[in-house]
Amino acid sequence: MPTLIKNGRIITAEQDYSADIYIERETVTTIGKDLNVQADKTIDASGKYVIPGGIDVHTHMDLPFGGTASSDDFETGTIAAAHGGTTCIVDFAVQSKGTSMRHALDTWLRKSEGKAAVDFGLHMILTELPDDWLPEMDALVKHEGVTSFKMFTAYPGVFMVDDATIFKAMKRTADNGGLICMHAENGGVIDLLVKKMLAEGKTTPNVHALSRPATAEQEATHRVIALSEMAGVPVYVVHVSSHLAMEQIREARGRGLPTYGETCPQYLYLAYEDYADGSFEGAKYICSPPIRERENQEFLWKALKGDDLQAVSTDHCPFCMKEGYKGLPKQKELGKGDFSKIPNGLPGVENRLHLLYEGGVVKRGWSMNRFVQLVSTAPAKLMGLFPRKGTVAVGSDADIVIWDPKRPHTISANSHFMRVDYNPYESMTVSGSPALVLSRGKVVFDGDKFVGKSGDGQFLRRGQYNLV
Amino acid sequence: MPTLIKNGRIITAEQDYSADIYIERETVTTIGKDLNVQADKTIDASGKYVIPGGIDVHTHMDLPFGGTASSDDFETGTIAAAHGGTTCIVDFAVQSKGTSMRHALDTWLRKSEGKAAVDFGLHMILTELPDDWLPEMDALVKHEGVTSFKMFTAYPGVFMVDDATIFKAMKRTADNGGLICMHAENGGVIDLLVKKMLAEGKTTPNVHALSRPATAEQEATHRVIALSEMAGVPVYVVHVSSHLAMEQIREARGRGLPTYGETCPQYLYLAYEDYADGSFEGAKYICSPPIRERENQEFLWKALKGDDLQAVSTDHCPFCMKEGYKGLPKQKELGKGDFSKIPNGLPGVENRLHLLYEGGVVKRGWSMNRFVQLVSTAPAKLMGLFPRKGTVAVGSDADIVIWDPKRPHTISANSHFMRVDYNPYESMTVSGSPALVLSRGKVVFDGDKFVGKSGDGQFLRRGQYNLV
Amino acid sequence: MPTLIKNGRIITAEQDYSADIYIERETVTTIGKDLNVQADKTIDASGKYVIPGGIDVHTHMDLPFGGTASSDDFETGTIAAAHGGTTCIVDFAVQSKGTSMRHALDTWLRKSEGKAAVDFGLHMILTELPDDWLPEMDALVKHEGVTSFKMFTAYPGVFMVDDATIFKAMKRTADNGGLICMHAENGGVIDLLVKKMLAEGKTTPNVHALSRPATAEQEATHRVIALSEMAGVPVYVVHVSSHLAMEQIREARGRGLPTYGETCPQYLYLAYEDYADGSFEGAKYICSPPIRERENQEFLWKALKGDDLQAVSTDHCPFCMKEGYKGLPKQKELGKGDFSKIPNGLPGVENRLHLLYEGGVVKRGWSMNRFVQLVSTAPAKLMGLFPRKGTVAVGSDADIVIWDPKRPHTISANSHFMRVDYNPYESMTVSGSPALVLSRGKVVFDGDKFVGKSGDGQFLRRGQYNLV
């Protein structure tokens, strides 16, 4: 059942040209002018951009956290993703204290079984690393397609590992060819500040941000880069939220280090000023690192344009504001009266392309190439998915979005597909949105509704990172 | 007479995949797996890279300089280019004191008439700018496809213009959408140092470098960036030779300025140490900025990889070492006994891809994508030639190089096609070289010899720069 | 007629202790606990600081500028200085086109003859430098005690010299041991902006600032530092007004260069916002570089504390707002309807210590040592006056200020001693002020009024700069 996309303006990270695209089975097989081919389905893309499907390499579906779990699972989350033009996610398996990485991988594969509506990969989160577990890291990279490991310098007692452990993991990864992902905030500092502020009776959501200064993020960012430099391993700093942290990445890259960073829509659009008043509505904005003062935003946008940051992901990790939404338990409300108990996280997987297109292409004059690079190509290369994913080219998976620059979309919890009772960008109208979305050659969003199938999404065995 | 290139591994600045390419008339019309089409000519590219033709945006064919003229004209120079995989050059028309830009353009179009073997564009060099000439700048951009203007902060009395003139040209270019190119060295400083050194009896070729310190380049680079920032115009710094100057560009880009820089093979491969002995053989290496101490090289290679510099051109401007070669007059020898009279310039247009592939891909592990970006795609985007040139895509000119990574080539004046009696990289053997070169769909180099035709190269009316 | 100062708290740039000071003739001869000596005059300094007299190394008394002359001459200006605790100034002789430096020196010595109430030195301003004048530079340094030369990169057609001239002067000064002082703004850029703005009908005083962007200062600052680095000469950048320019000095110093910078009270206290409204009152604030946006101030204060800037001078160059004050002609009013005709300059010589003490010691918690360093010791060392001036020590001139930290002073044109009809700091009350001022052992300000004598000030033959 071949498909033909006609007359679209094809945009990749580099290219910009008009041609027809012929898809057989799951991949693109021909691109040409006025293709004269047989197709079961013909899509007219006149006046629209044809871009590779979005890739969100930082999501947390069904993640146990703070006594509850993120409210989207692999089914609801990937269906929401598809609606927004994202046809691939990379989520995280979490190795818990005392259990193996293999066990974590199995657990997460079970969570996703029969559920994912688009393709997905998994990173492995490490919370400890005895010497005799090191071979398991190699096995994940070589045999399981789990080629990236994430660690935290924050959340003492939960996720935090010390520098010795980080360095050990980095040295091993330098040998086995994987990629290290880091959550960079100084947990020791934050822990003391949290205790101090609670002791002083400061309990409202905004205090979350005050207890996690940007300098604590900058410090840890500098540290993990230094550790990676000594270990000789590439490092990908997740969710860079502040100008200070971004500058560390920029500095390292200027010295030629394989240092990479992502930021997320929440750091580009939301600001501390939005919840500084201390009302509990601010719980909507609680995530870590926290959402910073507005002055950081323009530095992050500039860094995305200038390649000082390389990717935009969402850190999608939704929690409901009110108990009972679609039968879900108490979530954000767990932190009423104690900001430190508010589950950390925001929804976003559905709106990433909406927001980046609007903020980048429409508002700041980015080329469409840069937009595609940030939401699809660079993530694919970083996470070992390229050229299977991340571009429109002969031989690549036909994960394709027909992007209509003249199709406004109003973001709202009333209409979104994420399983969460609020949207941080409520009522924002963006200028462009997907007119059609294909996942491995099949239409999954027809411009109106999800027309794909849960379980059609495959687990992706990823290769080595390759972004040079 | 359609042409089919089969089984090649197609590399663009972003992509890497295997497919067939179908060329009709002058452009690529279809790319696909196992294309079943009619072709007059079929090229088997198995085991080889298929890349866009090289674009050298800094050449000086038939340039009057220092009492002589560069030894290659548009015919010999472009034929040499084609041999090395370069299918497009951008040369410079020079507005002389008292004559108009229009006149300069006509002069250079005449120089190239019936000669160029591959396509070419022209920048305009300004040596003065009375207020009433400003509309002519606009006309060049809008009607003639001459969309870039070059000025010099060096060569007082010849090319040098003062800051007021530079700033005036920049302000106008900010309005008309052109690009400013700058030769950045402090001519005032250099002039005094040259006089001082000659007065001290220091006359040998190496003193040329001593009289042009890297700090003089760094200063002027900082200055032209500052002027461009105040004028609100993009600036492209040509032939960056030193670590110090490169850092200025990197710093500006980090602040989000549209600042760009190129370097040249001579700054990547040759070093002051090569001619420090003072022998007249050193005249081979005399160009401006001078070839620097070896320690600069690795910083420049790193800057190319990390996108702190965006392009590699040659500043091809050859002069013979000995009088009489192919009937040419005395050239480098004009400076015997006085380094300041040695014509400034080196050959290179034929060897750029050889040298970058060897130094970047083979020696430093760059991806082929980065190689293509630096020698073709970025130059095309910067100089308003993309997507017509600079990529392999449906609709683009079929300027294509079949690059054979297993085809060693020994560089030598004995065999090169440039009209000059020496090669600065004499006897260097590189690992890969072009197996075949097409210019607008026609084979011009068949792997053995030039098979194109002088005069087939067209003058390109360029559009606006677009590298974001 | 020996003088004894008893019980003061002596503060130098380094020290802080209580002792008596014995002065014989013009110098300090003994410092000790409870000195048992004969004195004609005993001053009780209990509860007060005893500090070296202030040194203002940037004043323009009786300077011809823009068709008028600065309104203070050497008499009124130095009497005003004495009132404010400044016991030494270094003013500028101006070499005009076509006349020699010797002539300029003579002219300025005549201007000051019999007038100066405190000691003074002279810098030499160069406006041209033919090769055969170079020996005269040496003579000034060696025989006349004029050991510093100032040049301008701004004011084309008036003071501006090109880079070649600057570099020539620097090279010579590197040999003869003098110091180079630079006014750093890009005159070419400014000239075009001024013309453009006037042509657009923008004529109000505030446009002066818009036509002289901080980037034009930053550029020239970077340039003169680079030139000085290549010449191997120390450089002192006068009146640093912006964060951007200051960072250039800081960067150079970090590389170990002998680069120095001063700022002035107007850049620390006044802001563009104060005259952004465009009213003609803004003429009070017109000087070059212009007074910048307020955000610059704190960076300058911080730079003074951290030694990224080394001195505070005033660039005292007053012009009256209204014609007829004390018989003076039209001055600031020359620029009604054309900001470019407003004479550039502000009064300040009387209030420098008031303002620095208040802003530094009182408001920002500086040590008294740092205050003394900035207003006296560093200027003395930079300008070759140390240890004769700039400290309280045995053998030094008894230029001493009894500073009373509990003696408030309200700054006002109604009461100041400068010959100008306004004060930029009108009505500001500072916490401390001089209780008594001695110049070479004689009381010149008794806490109430000037009790010295015009003409008692001597021309100082200065030595080499020495601030390490």
Place this chain on the structure above:
Amino acid sequence: MPTLIKNGRIITAEQDYSADIYIERETVTTIGKDLNVQADKTIDASGKYVIPGGIDVHTHMDLPFGGTASSDDFETGTIAAAHGGTTCIVDFAVQSKGTSMRHALDTWLRKSEGKAAVDFGLHMILTELPDDWLPEMDALVKHEGVTSFKMFTAYPGVFMVDDATIFKAMKRTADNGGLICMHAENGGVIDLLVKKMLAEGKTTPNVHALSRPATAEQEATHRVIALSEMAGVPVYVVHVSSHLAMEQIREARGRGLPTYGETCPQYLYLAYEDYADGSFEGAKYICSPPIRERENQEFLWKALKGDDLQAVSTDHCPFCMKEGYKGLPKQKELGKGDFSKIPNGLPGVENRLHLLYEGGVVKRGWSMNRFVQLVSTAPAKLMGLFPRKGTVAVGSDADIVIWDPKRPHTISANSHFMRVDYNPYESMTVSGSPALVLSRGKVVFDGDKFVGKSGDGQFLRRGQYNLV
């Protein structure tokens, strides 16, 4: 028994003048020209410098380390110090796991009782900090004159504390007015590298350096500065050994932070190249941070001149190369076959002024003022000893060195007074040395031998740091 020092050239951090100094009891009471006073002892200082006694704020006398103890105790160490012109040290009391700071202080006061030949203070080293110990920190600052606390980011299991502990101590110190001193190297990284290298059979002394890369020092330096910034406390980074670490301090200071750093003679004079051969002689050079590649030296010298580092101390911590010297046990030899067991430390307290004078004043043209600032005045101000110590002024302790610039001294273990069997600077001849040394008014070194008395040195209750 008053003492008179006649005709010396008095040099402080700021001043330079000739005068007589009169000392009564323990302090300077009068400074003047040709003092006509009664003295029991008159010292002729003609042709010599009179400078404040050296202050070494980083020594380890009688320190238990690595199964032995440093070979100098408070008696031998301070006598050696006096020989070299150092009249005050600040040593370290060590709080051990499970014992209180008070106990540590008592222990160290006992160690020094009746022994010290010159005055001394004590810092407190923290190895743990339960919340209920915090008031003890305040008490040390307020009541005991122990106003500085040192922590380590290295030596896991021995001295190392985690970031949470460091930050806790910093926050408390911000409140009580003390100073934080930090040993900055990343202990986690180093520990793994040490194990790895030993496992690979790399056991020679030079491997010590390879296991402690400069990046590990740079990282920790950046970290402790960031922690101090968040805590709002001044931080003093001890023994800065590398260009990389120094740049962190410089950067912080440029932002106006109260960040300070010292380096030591071993990092200025010795280099990794000196022991790279792996012979056991290299054990002489083993200290932490390790002695770096030679290229670091000039950056450190430059930083000292430019005030990017503020003080020079020794980290004096000697261990003998051979068992049995003066009855001492096996020390450096403990690490034969395992570099990690070599006691870390070098002798130096006797030679600091020799080495700084030679390297700074003689070789690099520093002013004598800068020399005095680095070896005496800045240490005094940083450690709360000024103006009692650190200057030559009326009211200050008469800790005075008559420095003879024409008195060469050959450094050698054969003649030095430190109790250790080698000198790292063996056979180096320096141009100047002390001709006489006074401690609180008494001659302790007469140019020939020690003439003071063990036990005469007093424990100094220090005040707050004050270096601005």
